[in-house]
Amino acid sequence: MVPERGEPMTSQPIQVVADLHTHTTCSDGVLSPIELITKAEQRGLQALAITDHDNLDAHRHLRDLGYNGPLRLISGVEISCYDFGREIHVLAYNVDVDDASLQEYEAFYRNDRARRAEEMVANLHQARAPISYQEVIDEAAGAPIGRPHVASVLVRRGFVPSIQAAFDVYLDVGKPGYAAKTPFPVAQAVEMIHAAGGTLSIAHPGRYFTDPAMFLPLVKTGVDGIEVYHPSHWHVTREFYRVMCQQHGLLVTGGSD
Template sequence: MQNADLHMHTTASDGGYSPLELVTKCKEVGLEYIAITDHDTVGGVAEAIKEGEKHGITVISGIEFSTKEAGVSVHILGYGIDVTDAALLKMLQEQQQMRKKRMEEMVTKFAEQNIHIDEVEILKEADGGSIGRPHVAKVLVKMGIVKDVAEAFHLYLAEGKPCYVKKEREMTPLEALKWIEAAKGVAIVAHPVYYDLDDKIEEWVATGLLHGVEVYHRDHEDAVQKHYEQLVKRIEQKFDISLLRTGGSDFHHEDYGRVRQPLGETRIDNEFAIELLAKIQSRS
């Protein structure tokens, strides 16, 4: 049965639906296993799990850490983490404070472009969640400055563009792996097609902190999936271990991404979710 999606976002970060709304929509399309993997926050997990219990959906706690490796953005997924871990929550709160400061610096840069953005409107878009560039982009769309979020990034917010602001401090993938380990989670490298870091993936597996690869993703074409299936097999044989293969839609909203995609269109076999749950259980 292909009724699992292990990569989803809510309004706790830059998703378009609240945890309650997202789980309800997942029920409508027949998903049975989902994971909430908001950017640098676990704020939406508890509500999603509670709602999942009502609908008979298994909701896996998760997070997606934004990191940098040699100047390349790398996202690390953490599943089954202890969302009450005090040290983790303190670190994430510090991350949120840095995100707010970064947003304020972006607003200043826009003012220099004679585009005056009300910070309150950005905070409304974030709705108490993790503030990110997509929230700024959505305000620009509402202001009529750009036609859509993609154009906002292309003209202003992408790295190298006039209103881009570098993060105050970039977490490394290894640091993210250590945080996931400390919170008793299972670590997966997200959408590796974006990075071309196969050697690094092998290095991270060798540390014992990386447990698998997101082989199946909405942006992974068949050839890409085959490449990462083969990479996982090669690493397993080299170290005589078993790695997890995960995947999902990276769902934020139907209109998110390069191509519009309805919720539920990208899904993976339930067996991948079941294997992930077994790994999580073994670490608790």
């Protein structure tokens, strides 16, 4: 569980079955917010954090629906940062979904994602894989546009056999269709989320860092925790980050993503 910011940590751990890293159709998930909640309830979860990429639309939608079920919903968002020479995602929990700075951030990244998608489409034309920006918009179906939507169009048009192939051939860093996001430092995300009353955890760090010396400066930005438990982490990776949490007084989080 993620405690409320300022809530004291108890010496006796409380066992809670929770998933603190999930996505819905408001970003790159396959289930709607209410479908995800229904599945979480069926699986016996006690708490769920919906952490869509760069937006809190799912939480506003559920608030409008008046959800009042047994599941404890934790307001969350996965923030896309670019720092230390690489893309880094941080998970924010217990945030005020109506915070003005967060809403400004959402608008900024929605616009930046659109700009990036247009640039990717132009790059793909140069790489002899012509698709249209309108096809990408249609694929996103109202969600913030991302590389998976571009990849899906490439698959549908027959330029590649799979989503993974689309990334391997065209969309990964250094590939001909890639377009970079506008840099958003982790320290800036920390300041924004703390001001909104939230708590931050570094998402799936094993994807970005293998050298502890490179990871320590990220810890010093003021983040509150590390996502130790993630499907992409092997046991040795989980143990490394669990020990790091102990050494630096950080929260341990985990989720299915």
